[in-house]
């Protein structure tokens with residue numbers, strides 16, 4: 001089972017597929033900061049803009065993994081969709097699929113993808129279905145939560161599986177696991193750090209540190225007294241209805257499941273505050289929330305780049321569940 005991985009990042013998705021028995025024969029990402037990490041854990045990666053990679057240069061494969069950047073479809077950012085240049089990265093994947101004709105192609109994207117539209121106003125999932133059909137693939141897609149598959153984090157992602165239409169098999173998404181009792185923040189942070197490993201932590205800004213001091217375990221900015229808020233947050237507090245009652249500075253408690261780890265790792269929007277100490281979670285702690293094994297190394301990048309690549313990743317264990325199902329149903 002030979003796989004090409006596009007938009008590989010530090011390799012969360014690839015780690016899961018590798019564990020399930022897929023052989024990653026080519027990986028690509030534009031960001032030089034992921035190279036050392038990817039190569040220390042998985043194998044060679046080609047650092048180039050995918051737009052500049054000729055499909056004839058790539059080896060044959062049975063599967064293409066495409067963790068296309070989520071920004072154009074994210075609710076958090078500017079939802080430019082296909083009009084955004086990154087939206088066209090989907091077309092780059094289609095170009096390579098068309099040349100390699102793998103059995104299966106997998107796309108991963110944020111929840112906001114489901115309500116995004118292309119530049120003709122067509123819902124993105126339907127657009128992708130149409131594009132794939134034109135190239136001989138049937139599309140299966142579903143919104144899944146990583147915590148239903150053993151990952152200690154609530155992270156909703158759309159998984160789209162294109163299956164070449166001569167494959168005589170149906171894909172069924174894996175069933176959620178029922179017991180989530182072990183997935184708490186407390187369980188994740190109580191595990192000891194490997195001997196000799198230094199805790200690497202991205203410092204909070206002085207303002208975030210001051211705000212954090214007012215927030216108890218399990219709380220949020222709602223616990224911060226008005227006088228202690230910076231002017232921007234005072235303005236929002238003054239008119240919560242207008243701003244739709246945002247839940248900034250969420251500090252998850254040890255008995256809760258962690259919220260979505262983000263690439264930006266801002267305390268305001270990502271639940272990145274440690275429950276007991278006024279600091280961000282460390283690189284290893286967020287890697288655990290993303291279900292990377294403790295022997296997965298993050299190297300050759302700045303601390304904030306590490307937060308970014310980990311936040312961008314598909315949780316490794318979530319990827320493994322999907323990979324096992326693809327292997328069993330389609331290979």
Ligand SMILES: C[S@@+](CC[C@H](N)C(=O)[O-])C[C@H]1O[C@@H](n2cnc3c(N)ncnc32)[C@H](O)[C@@H]1O
Pocket residue numbers: 007008009010011012013014028029030031034048049050051066067068069070089309312313314315
């Ligand atoms: C959502 S992340 C992928 C995460 C990865 N699948 C994982 O599981 O760890 C998207 C990646 O696309 C890469 N990227 C963005 N534009 C690109 C381009 N034009 N060519 C190649 N890679 C690109 C980014 O550097 C980023 O690492």
